Every structure is written in C-alpha cells, then in structure tokens.
Amino acid sequence: MQRTKLFVGLFVIAALSGAQFNNSVNANGDTKFNVRIENISSPEGQAASDSTKWPFALSPGMWVVYDKNLTLFKDGKPAASGLEAQAEDGNPEGLIKMLESEHHLGHGIFNTPLGASNPAPILPGGVYEFTVTAKRGMKLMIVTMFGQFNDWFYANEKGIELFDKNGRPVSGDFTSKFALYDAGTEKNQEPGVGTDQAPRQKSANTGESENGVVHKAKDSIFYTKTGQLFRVTVTVADVM
Ligand SMILES: [Ca+2]
Numbered sequence: 059m060q061r062t063k064l065f066v067g068l069f070v071i072a073a074l075s076g077a078q079f080n081n082s083v084n085a086n087g088d089t090k091f092n093v094r095i096e097n098i099s100s101p102e103g104q105a106a107s108d109s110t111k112w113p114f115a116l117s118p119g120m121w122v123v124y125d126k127n128l129t130l131f132k133d134g135k136p137a138a139s140g141l142e143a144q145a146e147d148g149n150p151e152g153l154i155k156m157l158e159s160e161h162h163l164g165h166g167i168f169n170t171p172l173g174a175s176n177p178a179p180i181l182p183g184g185v186y187e188f189t190v191t192a193k194r195g196m197k198l199m200i201v202t203m204f205g206q207f208n209d210w211f212y213a214n215e216k217g218i219e220l221f222d223k224n225g226r227p228v229s230g231d232f233t234s235k236f237a238l239y240d241a242g243t244e245k246n247q248e249p250g251v252g253t254d255q256a257p258r259q260k261s262a263n264t265g266e267s268e269n270g271v272v273h274k275a276k277d278s279i280f281y282t283k284t285g286q287l288f289r290v291t292v293t294v295a296d297v298m
C-alpha cells in the first residue's frame with residue numbers, strides 16, 4: 059500500500075514537471091523568463107559619516123543572454139567606455155551598442171521602476187521587472203550601477219545558468235551570483251554624499267579620472283553584502 063502511494067506520488071510529480079517543461083518552451087525552442095530586481099535595503103536609508111541619511115539605490119541597467127563566452131568587462135582590465143557610462147551615470151546604452159556591434163545577442167535595458175511611468179533608479183522597496191527569452195544552454199548577465207557612488211556597479215560576471223543539466227529551465231533566487239565592482243574610471247568619494255556621484259554631480263561624466271582597472275570591491279565594504287540590499291529572482295514564464 060505504502061509503496062503504491064509512493065509510486066503514484068512520484069508519477070504525479072514527474073507528470074507535473076514534464077508539463078511545466080513543455081509549457082515553457084515555444085515552437086522555436088525559446089523559453090521566456092520573468093526577471094525581478096528588488097531593492098530590499100533598509101527604508102530608513104544608510105548613514106554617512108556626518109550622519110546624513112541617504113537611500114541605497116540601483117540605477118537603470120542592462121541584460122544579455124548568451125551561450126558561449128561573453129566579456130563585457132574583466133577583473134584587472136580597464137573598463138570599456140560603455141561600462142564607464144553604466145557604472146558612473148547609470149546609462150546602459152553604451153554596453154548595448156557594444157553588444158549590437160559585436161554579438162547580436164538577445165539583450166535589453168531595464169530603466170522604469172514597476173508602477174512608474176518614467177525611467178528612474180529603484181529606491182528601497184522599488185522593483186525593476188522585465189522578461190528575457192533564451193534557448194537551452196543560455197546564461198543571463200545583468201549589470202546595474204550602485205546609484206550613490208562614483209563608479210561602482212553590480213554584475214554577475216559568470217552569468218546565471220537558465221537551464222539545468224537536463225536542459226530544463228530553472229527558477230530561483232540568484233542574488234548570491236552578483237558582486238560589487240569598482241569600474242576604475244572615477245576616483246572614489248564617500249558613498250551617498252560625494253558631490254561627483256550621479257545624484258549630485260553637475261552633469262554626466264563628472265568626477266576625477268581614476269585611470270584604473272575594473273576590480274572587485276573589498277569584502278569589508280558593507281555594500282558587497284548583496285543579499286541585504288537587493289534580490290534578483292528568475293521565474294520560468296508560461297509558453298509565449
Ligand atoms: Ca573608482
């Protein structure tokens with residue numbers, strides 16, 4: 059009796075997961091995924107050394123799906139101008155142009171918070187949502203700026219594997235794949251209060267040049283703790 063129940067149970071699970079797999083792939087072999095980026099940082103904001111409170115924010119950014127190798131930036135190498143504009147000013151257009159001229163991969167910009175009608179950063183509680191389409195074996199890379207700094211950005215350099223070993227599309231929380239990088243293009247000021255940072259600078263691309271290389275921020279910096287600041291979830295969508 060017990061064994062029969064177990065067998066029936068396994069069969070139902072297999073049938074359901076099979077159905078989910080089939081429903082998520084269209085005739086061209088494309089799977090659609092919903093991607094959600096939530097700013098879960100403290101609504102009370104962060105405190106500067108002079109006690110000024112400022113909100114953690116993520117800027118508009120870009121995404122790309124790819125199956126081979128893709129290098130938008132490399133730890134230890136100078137940033138491309140597209141990355142500089144993304145990291146300093148929250149402008150993803152240069153990175154998109156790079157992709158269009160070199161790769162022709164699926165890509166896009168996210169810039170309008172959920173519920174808003176105009177492009178803006180997401181503040182505590184804010185959400186960006188977008189959909190991506192990918193074929194089996196593809197990965198997803200996302201780049202967004204730390205909105206209150208000179209040239210920090212968050213990205214998942216190795217990509218999120220959108221399919222498991224059996225080719226099934228995956229859903230999940232991928233926040234831990236993201237790291238904080240300094241683009242090496244503008245000299246650093248204190249987060250949240252520096253006058254050359256995007257919310258306070260006179261115009262785009264203002265600030266002292268750093269002439270450095272892209273590098274991961276030190277682990278001792280609170281803003282490397284991505285799980286306390288934002289959440290990136292990917293969910294398999296129904297067939298298109
Ligand atoms: Ca810097």
Ligand SMILES: [Ca+2]
Pocket residue numbers: 146208244254255256259263264265
């Ligand atoms: Ca600047």
